[in-house]
Each structure stands twice: as C-alpha cells, then as structure tokens.
Amino acid sequence: MKKYALFLGCMIPQRLPSAELATHKVFNSLGLEIAEMTGYTCCPDPILARLMDRKVALSMSARNLSIAEGQGLDVVVLCNGCYETLWEANEFMKRGETSREINELLAKVGRKYNGTINVRHVVEVLHEDVGIEAIKNQVKKPLGLKLAVHHGCHLFREENGRDIWRKPKQFEELVSATGAEVVRSDVDQLCCGFPTSHVDEEFSLKHNLLPKLERYQHIGVDGIVVVCPACNVQFESGQLALRRYSAKFSIPCLHLVELLALAFGAPSKELSLEFHRSPVSQLVARIG
Amino acid sequence: MMEEAEIVELLEKNIPDGLLSVVTPRVRKVSAEIAPAIIRKAAETLLGKGARLIIIAAVDAGLDIDLLYHFDLEGKVVVLRVKLGKEKPEIDTVADLTPTAEWAENEAAELCGVRFRDHPKPGHLVLSDKLPEGTFPLGKPFKSKLPDEIGPVAEAVITVGATAPISSLMKRRRVEAGLPPQPPASYSNESQLKEVHELIRQTNFSRQAGYDWKRKKLRGVKK
Numbered sequence: 001m002k003k004y005a006l007f008l009g010c011m012i013p014q015r016l017p018s019a020e021l022a023t024h025k026v027f028n029s030l031g032l033e034i035a036e037m038t039g040y041t042c043c044p045d046p047i048l049a050r051l052m053d054r055k056v057a058l059s060m061s062a063r064n065l066s067i068a069e070g071q072g073l074d075v076v077v078l079c080n081g082c083y084e085t086l087w088e089a090n091e092f093m094k095r096g097e098t099s100r101e102i103n104e105l106l107a108k109v110g111r112k113y114n115g116t117i118n119v120r121h122v123v124e125v126l127h128e129d130v131g132i133e134a135i136k137n138q139v140k141k142p143l144g145l146k147l148a149v150h151h152g153c154h155l156f157r158e159e160n161g162r163d164i165w166r167k168p169k170q171f172e173e174l175v176s177a178t179g180a181e182v183v184r185s186d187v188d189q190l191c192c193g194f195p196t197s198h199v200d201e202e203f204s205l206k207h208n209l210l211p212k213l214e215r216y217q218h219i220g221v222d223g224i225v226v227v228c229p230a231c232n233v234q235f236e237s238g239q240l241a242l243r244r245y246s247a248k249f250s251i252p253c254l255h256l257v258e259l260l261a262l263a264f265g266a267p268s269k270e271l272s273l274e275f276h277r278s279p280v281s282q283l284v285a286r287i288g
Numbered sequence: 289m290m291e292e293a294e295i296v297e298l299l300e301k302n303i304p305d306g307l308l309s310v311v312t313p314r315v316r317k318v319s320a321e322i323a324p325a326i327i328r329k330a331a332e333t334l335l336g337k338g339a340r341l342i343i344i345a346a347v348d349a350g351l352d353i354d355l356l357y358h359f360d361l362e363g364k365v366v367v368l369r370v371k372l373g374k375e376k377p378e379i380d381t382v383a384d385l386t387p388t389a390e391w392a393e394n395e396a397a398e399l400c401g402v403r404f405r406d407h408p409k410p411g412h413l414v415l416s417d418k419l420p421e422g423t424f425p426l427g428k429p430f431k432s433k434l435p436d437e438i439g440p441v442a443e444a445v446i447t448v449g450a451t452a453p454i455s456s457l458m459k460r461r462r463v464e465a466g467l468p469p470q471p472p473a474s475y476s477n478e479s480q481l482k483e484v485h486e487l488i489r490q491t492n493f494s495r496q497a498g499y500d501w502k503r504k505k506l507r508g509v510k511k
Contacts, residue, residue: 010452013471017462020471038472039480041449048441049451052434056493060449063487108490109483199437272465 002129003033004076004120005068007086010042011229012078018254018275019078019229022261023122025271029138029264030130037067037075043085046154047195050085058098059105061089066106066113074118076125078257080154080228087119087157121155122257123227127170135177140265142179143287145222147259149175149182150212150235152228153191174256175225178263187215194234206245209238213249223252223283225259236277252276252283262287290337290362292318302333321369324379327357330368331382334359339366341388346396348428351498351507353377353400372402374430375507381407399426431508432498442497443506449474449484 004027012019027034041060042049050057064086068075077083092098093115103112126135151168158164172182193208213235216224226232235253242249254276261271268284290298292312299310299320306326312318322330331341339361347354349371357368372379381404383390393404394413401424404410411417415425434442444451450473454462459469470476474484485501488494498507 008471008473010450010473013462013473014452014454014458017458017465017467020467021465036472039474039477039483040472041474041484042445042451044445045441045451048438049445052438052442052445053491053493053496056445056488056491059487059491060445060484063484105487105490109487111483198441275461275465 001031001033003035003073004125005037005071005073006034007037007040007043007064007068007075007077007082009077009079009082009229010045011233015233016229016255016275018272019232019257022255022257022266022271023078025261025266026126026257026264030126030134032125032130034076035071035073037064037071040064040067043077043079043082046081046085048198055102055105057085058089058092058102061086062093062102062106062113063109063111065090065093065115065117065119066111069113069117072117074120076120076122078122078227078255079230080121080152080157081230083119083121084154084157090115090117090119121167121227123155123167123171123174126174126256126260132173132177135174135260138260139178139263141263141287143259143263145180145283145286146183146220147175147180148185148216148219148221148224149188150192150224150226150231151188152226152231155227171227171256175259178259180259180263183219183221185215185219187212192231192234193238194230197234197238201241202245204234205238205242209234210242210245210247213239213242213247213251216251217249221251222286223254223280225256226253227256229255232276239278250279250282252280253278254280254283290364292316292364295361295364295366298333298337299330303330306330316364318364318366319369320367321371324370324372327368327370328380328382328385331357331359331385334361334366334368335386337361341382341386341392344389344392344396346400346402346426348374348400348424348426350428351430351432353396353402355379355396355402357382373507374401377401378403378405380405383408398424400424401427429509432496432506434497439506443499446485446488446494446497446499447504449481 044060155167156164175182191208193204197204239249273280295318296310303326306323308321310320339359342358345356352371355370359366396402398412398415453475454470463469474480500507
C-alpha cells in the first residue's frame with residue numbers, strides 16, 4: 001500500500017474540511033495510505049507570506065518538508081499554493097548554499113532537511129501513481145455533469161523544460177474519468193482573483209471572478225471543479241460578494257477529491273458538503 | 289593607543305548586560321548596539337577613557353527611533369546604537385556627562401520626538417517655540433516596513449504558524465463532521481508551536497516586522 005504524508009495546509013481545515021474528509025475516503029478507496037504531518041505550519045502562503053521574508057518562508061517550508069522526511073514519505077498536497085511553495089522550497093533545498101543556510105536555522109530547533117523526498121500534487125498522485133483506469137474502476141456513480149475545470153495558476157508550476165500543461169491535463173482527465181464532461185472556455189486560464197483580493201477586493205471580483213462566472217453561466221455548466229482551496233473560497237465567497245455589484249450567480253464549486261468521492265459512491269451526507277458556501281447541494285441533486 | 293579590539297573588550301567588560309552586539313565593520317570603527325537602560329554607563333565608560341562625543345544622530349525607523357551616539361576615542365569612531373520603541377521614546381540624558389550632548393539631544397527631541405529624561409536645558413533648538421505640541425518634522429508614521437496588507441498575514445504566521453487558524457466555531461463544526469477539532473498543525477500542539485516561534489526568532493523576521501512577543505501582535509498603528 002503506497003503511503004504519503006498529507007499536507008493539509010491552512011485553508012482546507014478551516015474553510016473546506018469537506019475536502020479533508022473526501023481525501024480520506026478517496027485514498028482509502030484507492031488503497032492509498034495517509035500519514036499525518038504533526039506540527040506542520042503554513043506552507044507558507046505563496047503570494048503574501050513568501051514576499052515578506054525569504055528566510056522565514058524557506059525555513060518554514062523546509063521545516064514542513066523535514067516532518068515528512070522524518071517519516072520517509074513524499075508529501076501530497078491538496079492545494080495549488082501549497083504545491084508551488086513546497087515544491088519550490090524543495091528545489092531550493094537541493095542547492096548547496098541555500099540548503100546550508102536554511103539547515104543552519106533548522107539546526108537551532110533540532111531539525112534538518114536532507115532533500116530526500118518529493119512534493120506531489122494530489123492530481124499527480126491520482127493520475128500517475130493510481131492511474132485513470134484504476135480511477136474509472138472505482139466509479140460507482142458516473143457523473144453526467146457538465147463541468148468547468150478551473151486549473152488555478154500555481155498548477156502550471158513546472159520543472160524547467162517540462163510541459164506546463166502536464167498537471168492541468170491530468171486534472172481534466174481525472175474529472176473526465178468520473179463520467180463528467182469537461183467544458184473548455186477562453187476564461188479557463190484567467191486567475192480566480194484570490195491573490196489580488198488581499199489588496200483590492202473590488203478589482204479581483206470585477207476583473208477576475210466576474211468574467212469567469214459570466215462565461216460559465218453562459219455555457220451553462222453544472223459546476224466548477226478546482227484543486228485549490230483558495231480558488232474554491234474565491235469562487236464561493238466571491239459569488240456572494242458580487243451581489244454588492246448586482247451580479248447574481250448560483251454556480252456550485254467543489255474540489256476534485258470531493259467530486260471523486262461522489263463518483264465513487266460516497267453518500268453526500270458523509271462528505272459534509274454543507275461547509276461549502278456555493279449551492280453544491282444543487283449539483284448533488286443532479287447526480288441523484 | 290587603543291586598538292579596535294581593545295575598545296570591543298572595554299565595552300564587553302564594562303557593560304556586559306546591556307551590550308546587545310558589537311562589531312568592527314572597518315578599520316578605525318567600532319559599532320555596538322546597546323539597551324537604552326545602559327546609555328549612561330556606556331557613555332561614562334567611553335568618556336572615562338578620554339573619548340569625546342561627536343554627535344548624536346536620531347533616525348526614525350518607523351517602529352523605533354534609532355539614536356546613534358558617535359564618539360571619537362583616540363582617532364577611532366565608536367558608534368553606540370540605541371533603539372527606542374516609539375510607544376515610549378524615552379532615554380536618560382547624557383548632557384550632564386558631556387556638554388556636547390546638550391544641543392544634540394535637544395535636536396533629536398524636537399525633530400523626532402525623543403524625550404531625554406533629566407535634560408538640564410530642555411526646549412527648542414532650531415524650530416519655532418510656536419510649533420504645535422507633538423509635531424516632529426522628521427517623525428514618520430508608527431509602522432513597520434511591511435505593507436499594510438501583509439500585516440495580518442505576518443501576524444498570523446508568526447503567532448500560530450498559519451494564515452488561517454481554526455476558529456472555535458469551525459472546531460465544533462469539524463467535530464460534528466467526524467473530524468478532529470483541529471488538524472495536527474503547529475497551533476494544535478504547544479511544544480510544536482514553541483519550536484516554530486524559536487525558528488521565526490532565529491530568522492530575525494519578527495523583529496523586522498515589529499512583532500511584540502509579549503502582546504502577541506504587531507507593533508504600530510494599523511489602518
């Protein structure tokens with residue numbers, strides 16, 4: 001049984017625990033084991049926290065990685081932001097000078113990170129380690145839904161020279177494996193606006209979220225699938241916030257692991273989907 | 289003739305408790321950071337060796353006012369840096385120890401708002417007496433160098449190691465959903481959180497951000 005250290009990050013336990021529940025169900029169904037990362041911190045946040053101070057950001061990331069390394073496990077993340085931060089930190093920690101500098105700090109709290117593990121996005125784990133056929137084999141309830149896939153900016157983070165569409169395509173294939181139809185549109189790659197909402201909420205709502213929602217509504221999607229809790233929060237809280245500007249939407253948004261759990265036949269009640277602030281129940285009703 | 293190393297030794301020997309750091313950045317220069325409480329003892333130590341006070345420069349650094357006491361000791365410049373928190377920018381005068389300090393302290397007082405306790409001749413030096421009270425031309429807003437928008441994120445990361453810690457409502461809802469009230473994050477475990485705090489202290493970020501470890505919040509006036 002393949003085992004991973006699950007990095008939950010900040011947003012999922014606080015804003016989207018249903019994705020935490022769904023991850024356990026999906027991994028369990030697929031025969032994957034999860035280990036907790038006791039004492040983890042924020043990855044830290046790839047936009048604001050990483051801009052604050054390079055040393056504090058890298059040392060926190062390296063400390064997180066050292067927790068998983070201590071268990072001898074690769075890290076699996078459910079969030080694009082956590083993925084980028086930890087993946088990049090892992091790369092930096094393979095460089096002698098940075099590794100020495102950060103390990104000097106870690107040594108002061110009794111830790112060391114040797115750079116022996118990998119950081120994996122849940123999309124990579126499901127697509128590469130499990131495989132599309134194995135996913136399809138678990139689908140008990142093929143989802144006859146029309147879904148928009150919001151990849152999220154940081155999912156495009158890729159090793160130099162590799163295809164930046166590798167993970168986004170894997171994500172789409174995983175959604176298709178549930179029996180849902182992935183609907184492409186010209187706003188797919190537009191940022192949801194979460195990062196800019198910290199400094200200018202109105203801008204992020206009107207220039208990022210609004211055009212996406214308008215297009216998705218026009219296409220008539222049943223819902224939006226994401227692989228990042230920050231994007232999820234932006235899609236859900238943003239729909240409510242847009243009412244201030246007389247823009248009304250009612251589009252469900254959920255995380256890939258929740259979609260898979262539903263397709264694998266998990267009862268929606270067991271997933272506590274009421275944590276969502278968008279009408280996910282509407283989407284569940286369509287599944288039947 | 290005292291060498292730089294001997295000046296360092298002099299400071300280390302005479303003001304061991306309040307000497308926060310001391311370096312010799314270049315030939316004929318010694319820079320030390322000292323606690324405000326020992327300014328008189330430090331000045332007496334140098335003056336006792338025949339040093340003369342050149343000038344006191346005051347710099348408003350946002351959260352603190354840096355006072356830089358420049359001494360000349362046998363041709364070497366010895367700079368004593370004192371950080372005064374702007375919550376209460378006060379320090380003992382050294383004007384009674386060396387007359388040069390009298391005008392320099394008055395200048396720092398009127399331009400940056402430092403209060404020199406027991407100054408023998410307080411009052412304006414270069415500015416009009418009619419200037420409204422509390423007006424300090426070289427004073428800056430009481431805030432760190434971090435942009436305002438980043439403040440809450442910095443505070444949360446330093447305090448609990450997370451940008452979104454669990455609220456009490458969410459703890460209840462998590463339990464109802466069959467999850468533990470909190471994830472196994474640093475904020476769920478006292479010893480882990482202590483380790484995170486120590487790591488952050490080691491990076492010096494909390495000082496730059498102006499984090500007050502006792503009050504568990506960022507210093508400075510928030511928007």
